[in-house]
Amino acid sequence: MIAEDAQLHAMLSRLQLTAIRDRLDALLQEAARRDLDLRQTLTHLCTAEVEYRDQRRIAMGTSIAKFPFVRTLEDFDFDAQPSVDARLVRDLAISRWVANGDNVLLLGPPGVGKTHLAVGLGRAAIARGYSTLFVSAPGLVANLAKAHDDGHLDDRIAFYAKPKLLIIDEIGYLPLEKDAAHLFFQLVARRYERGAVLLTSNRSVGEWGDVFGDNVVATAILDRLLHHSHVLTIRGESYRLREKRRAGLLRPSTTNPST
Numbered sequence: 001m002i003a004e005d006a007q008l009h010a011m012l013s014r015l016q017l018t019a020i021r022d023r024l025d026a027l028l029q030e031a032a033r034r035d036l037d038l039r040q041t042l043t044h045l046c047t048a049e050v051e052y053r054d055q056r057r058i059a060m061g062t063s064i065a066k067f068p069f070v071r072t073l074e075d076f077d078f079d080a081q082p083s084v085d086a087r088l089v090r091d092l093a094i095s096r097w098v099a100n101g102d103n104v105l106l107l108g109p110p111g112v113g114k115t116h117l118a119v120g121l122g123r124a125a126i127a128r129g130y131s132t133l134f135v136s137a138p139g140l141v142a143n144l145a146k147a148h149d150d151g152h153l154d155d156r157i158a159f160y161a162k163p164k165l166l167i168i169d170e171i172g173y174l175p176l177e178k179d180a181a182h183l184f185f186q187l188v189a190r191r192y193e194r195g196a197v198l199l200t201s202n203r204s205v206g207e208w209g210d211v212f213g214d215n216v217v218a219t220a221i222l223d224r225l226l227h228h229s230h231v232l233t234i235r236g237e238s239y240r241l242r243e244k245r246r247a248g249l250l251r252p253s254t255t256n257p258s259t
Ligand code: ADP
Pocket: 071, 075, 076, 077, 078, 080, 081, 108, 109, 110, 111, 112, 113, 114, 115, 116, 117, 239, 240
């Protein structure tokens, strides 16, 4: 490396322009090939750096979020799920609701794409720069209960209160203990109007008294969650079962009159 190159390399390192530093030759060659003037070349270099940083930020945010699977809103087949308002979902993907600390409830029977949409909206929020954490409702409650027993509940609630978006998946698949409902309430109250919550549930909100084993606490939780919220109710049958039926692997449904 000639001295001037070494100096440039060191300066790019010091300025933390690592994408420009590591791809300098290729970027400059491309600029020459496209006949870019000096200002355009600078834009070309900066674009490479910004894109690299965005990618790295999204990759890091996605790994911190602990999604259960990789799904995007682009993968979601809206035609197959007419009860989902595609326009509303695309609007939610802009993540203004996350910025405002509003809530989203995704309700519907198993297999209709609730978790898929939750992950897709979570990824959209990360792309917009909002920290996101995905937890299952049973996992969350078990974690809070353990922290409570160990005398660390405040720390744990602070941990779950921190991400700008908390996704709580699968409320209602398992009944919760009464204590669990109180722990859950504390978290919801802490996040209220500060951090966005996305919840999925196979039970309608009218049944949450049963889910939480306590109507008073369920009402207090819903009161806060529903105050600034978007509720999407998905109907129909499981997407996978439908695909199998289409492929002729299952006989037509006789049990699900809603499809
Ligand atoms: P739920 O959380 O409602 O039980 P999931 O989101 O886990 O359902 O969906 C089950 C599977 O079916 C997942 O692999 C998901 O990606 C897929 N799926 C569901 N609905 C759709 C859809 N409309 N388009 C594409 N894939 C879908």
